[in-house]
Amino acid sequence: MNLVSVAQCFALIITANIVPPAVSIATKDCCAWPIDGGLDWFDGRPLFGDSKTLRGLILAVVGGAAVGCLIGVTWRLGASAALSAMAGDLFSSFCKRRLGLGASAPAPGLDQIPESLLPAIACAAPLGLSWYDIVTIVVLFAIGDAIVSPDYRRWRFPWEKPAGSGD
Numbered sequence: 001m002n003l004v005s006v007a008q009c010f011a012l013i014i015t016a017n018i019v020p021p022a023v024s025i026a027t028k029d030c031c032a033w034p035i036d037g038g039l040d041w042f043d044g045r046p047l048f049g050d051s052k053t054l055r056g057l058i059l060a061v062v063g064g065a066a067v068g069c070l071i072g073v074t075w076r077l078g079a080s081a082a083l084s085a086m087a088g089d090l091f092s093s094f095c096k097r098r099l100g101l102g103a104s105a106p107a108p109g110l111d112q113i114p115e116s117l118l119p120a121i122a123c124a125a126p127l128g129l130s131w132y133d134i135v136t137i138v139v140l141f142a143i144g145d146a147i148v149s150p151d152y153r154r155w156r157f158p159w160e161k162p163a164g165s166g167d
Contacts, residue, residue: 001136005127008071009137012064012078013119014144016085019063020056031055035090041097048093051103057086077126081119088114106149109142116141 024032033054036047061082068078091114096107120134129137 001130001133002128005123005129006133006137008073009081009120009123009127009129009133010140011067011071012073012081012123013085013116013137013141015063015067015078016060016082016119017089017115019060019082020053020086023055023059024051024053027055041094043098045097045100047097048090049097049103052090052093060086073126077123080122084119084122085115088116088118108146111149112142112145113138 031053032050034048034050035052035054035057036049038050039047041047061079064082064085065075065079068075068081071078092107092110093103095110096105099107101107116138117134120129120137123129124134
């Protein structure tokens, strides 16, 4: 296992996943244009939903490029990894809308695998990642997300009642 390459890839994935919600929290609705333009799919549900914005996509890619330069990879690889993470996130959102789940509704596995697997694959050749490294990255991301997401959700969505709260 190439620990440095795994750490570099992981840092790019984390950056791409932290930037959009962090900017959303900081700027509220400013420049929050939905990627899907408010369009519905054939099933009458939103294509991706209002929480997937051009602002988030663009800033995730810019953040990935900047972090890429800081951690010793090219800005192009950083941007590519971030764009791949956002593609995985959009795929997850598309699937969740088809399943009738709302924006930010938890979907274990679906929330973590595409948005960590796609960028890990994008980083594989440039960083010399093996399939074992890729699986490790996806598993670490899933575990980290499972640990952080409940606290993040309580902080970002304080009006939601915890599951099983009896209220």
